[in-house]
Amino acid sequence: MRMPWTWAAPLASPLVVIVVIVMSVAAAAATMPPAAAAVGGSLLVPRVGMETIDADALVAILQQLRNHEQALDASFLGLCGILVFLMQTGFAMLTAGSVRSKNVQSLLFKNLIDCCTGAVAFYLFGFGLAYGASGNGFLSYSQFALSNVDVATSRDFFFQWAVSAAASTIVSGAIAERAAVHAYLLYSLVITGFLYPVVAHAVWDTKGWLSAHNVSPLLGSGMIDFAGSSIVHVVGGLSGLWGALIVGPRTGRFVNGVATPFPGHNVALIVLGCLLLWTGWFGFNAGAMLRVSTPVPHELFGGTVAVLSTGESVLFSPTLAVKHTLVSTTLGATGAALSGLVLSKVMIKVFDVCFIVNCLLGGLVSITAGAATMEPYAALLVGAFGALVYTGTSRAMTYFEVDDPVDGTGVHLGCGLWGTLSVGFFSTERLQAIAGFNHTHYGLAYGGGGRLLLCQVIGIAVIGAMVTVTIAPLFLLLRAFGILRVTADQEEAGIDEICHGGAAYPEDVRPWDTIVRENS
Template structure:
């Protein structure tokens, strides 16, 4: 029935006689109840978005712990500061121009980039602030991916430049093209029947938009910046027969970071439903939580045991690599992010399994190409981001597409799709790689030509904590050797002869020698 044909109770009640007031009293109660219910729904949806955004922001601490554990002890302060500044720079960049470029302008405007709401000046409802907060957390994640790859050799000035540029311009263009209703690849456009190939791209939570964007940027930065000293070449520049492996200084921090990231992914994927008050949105969020968990677990197991089998075939001994397990789990998480709302649990298992193999293969490929990634962020985010976007073209279930809000004309190839969705997914991968490469490659080369990209060789050798941040991250000074001996003498005078444990004296000597060395270097 058309809206103008509905009975107008408000007008009727203004003119009704006093003796017929009962129906109007009932109408007033119904109207008030509907108003309250609407407020509750808005509040629940706003809380859901804020909570999910907080979980995504919590991933910053996961990245910080993972990076801090993966680098050498002499560079911990540096990488921690960069992770902190990712959050700060991302917030300021996304507040000023990033959010406007990504989502600004009229809802039905078809455009290459957003054109309104700079400095959040056009926001009229409090719920829109929650939307900005949620999207800012995603933008900051894209920037953080790069910091780990170029760790231990990148200048702070270069880091600040690319971080702001990425969150303020490069990432927003990708987000607008796929997630905004006016984007040329979006599946959410309203008011138009000319979606790309009649449908658009499915990237529910950002395998491509976030992870591929950050991973492609990290790959370009690693190639332009070059490897760490001693990683692939000796002091004379000759290739090493076997690349040198820099040991992570704290596996405890690595595994802590991995678990925090996994935890944060429950805001990343289920939170991308954006609302929770309807039956359909609740179903989408619940499915995302299940598929996310399955893919992460499968990626972990697949990467670790595949690496174990390969190593056992070469050496005859079985060993289990924690790094493979952790990054395999993260690879599975990245891979399922695009299709978490439109694939069945069995498909999540397959996607995570292949994600573990994708990580393992791409990690070994980088070493063969002598590309130095300090934390293996490129195999995790770039390679598995690409696989995640493509996987949707195989496994997307048309029934789940409808529940998730995708009103499109095709489905995954394994569900009888005509190939249009698969083509859209391939185009999205090509578009992200092309855009980031065309924009970021000259950007990094300009930084390199200006002498702003890489630290001095001596500073790199000493460590960025001492050369750039006023001292080491850890206080490694032990007890004074003379004080230890004096303590033992005092105890001996009271309790008889007490032997000073050799390891105590040696530990004191070693700690003080290390402290003196650091002081001299500083």
């Protein structure tokens, strides 16, 4: 009897072997990295091999990469926050050096205490108003007193507080040598507990109605203020201007239309302050990126690639943005200082160190908004022009007899406005993409249309209005209650003598007193 299928058996067996071999070869072939593997350069082509990895280990590797990212960003942002806090030392020395020695303690006190009242106000209210998880376009309303804050995903409180403290401190100089201490304390609570947070929310929070990070940004563009030319410096500078206007000039500063200069008592402290501010400013601008790690554009890591109008693909890269920011911060400051050098020689005929210091600081303020999104040459120009803006504002203050002892209005308000506007002109599509900004609208100078500039103008107008309606009534009210300004006698004697128990340099007084006594 025939068994009709037995002939198939000898064929079937080799066939199975062939199938196994073909499958093995196919599997091996599949380990050849595809063309996409070339992205990372030749180093990144994994070798063909036979190993497998268990799912747990793979998940652990991916989680460890994420942990490293978080640790890297926490370390970077924490250290940047410490540098931002170093600016408090800078502000204290700059303003203390800029006043007469009889008011030195007063300035030191204000600088020291405003970052303390600010910390408590920002902890209780400010952080929640600015960056709380729940909120609308105008403010957030959760996570007050750091409740329910998931440290891993929320904005970094420490860095944000240090930035808010800078905004608050700016005012101390403008109303120096005649404003009462209590008024200043109240003011600093309002700015860090309410005003600054609401402004920061509008521009920096992803929910903010002015923010370029909003999913549906204003005019399709939103406002770009990378590190806070408007949020920190216009807020601080305009608050100071309102203070200076409402408290009035120091006695004897403007007499019959003649302005008498009241030189600061110690230029060494001024330069110390300026250099420490500049040092901290690098951390301020670089930290504004809020991270330094660059995620790979793969679903595992969540990185993104933007396609520019030129067709170029650009990776969102905080690493590059941070490096770039340090360069533009350098060039913005130096452009302004050199511009100030020339201005000083031409206008004042000498190299006035205090004037150049203010120009340099004005350059830093100017480049703060566009530090991440302007080319180096533009940073140099924006800084250089910032020195002119400072000079003009400062002259206008004198012309209108508004007395700002440390000239902070020119530095922070004038250059803050200029810096915010300059983004609308000089921000580039490519750098916006690298720094993670909406890049469909960019600087007018590069053909990016006027929408970004328009958003900058709207932002400035709104922030100006917010500051004015909050701060001006506060100072007017304080004046109405007679607690805004020390008395004329107290001003003459010096605030240190009245409010702080004596002179900042008690020994310096002795020779002078002795002379007067001995000669009389």
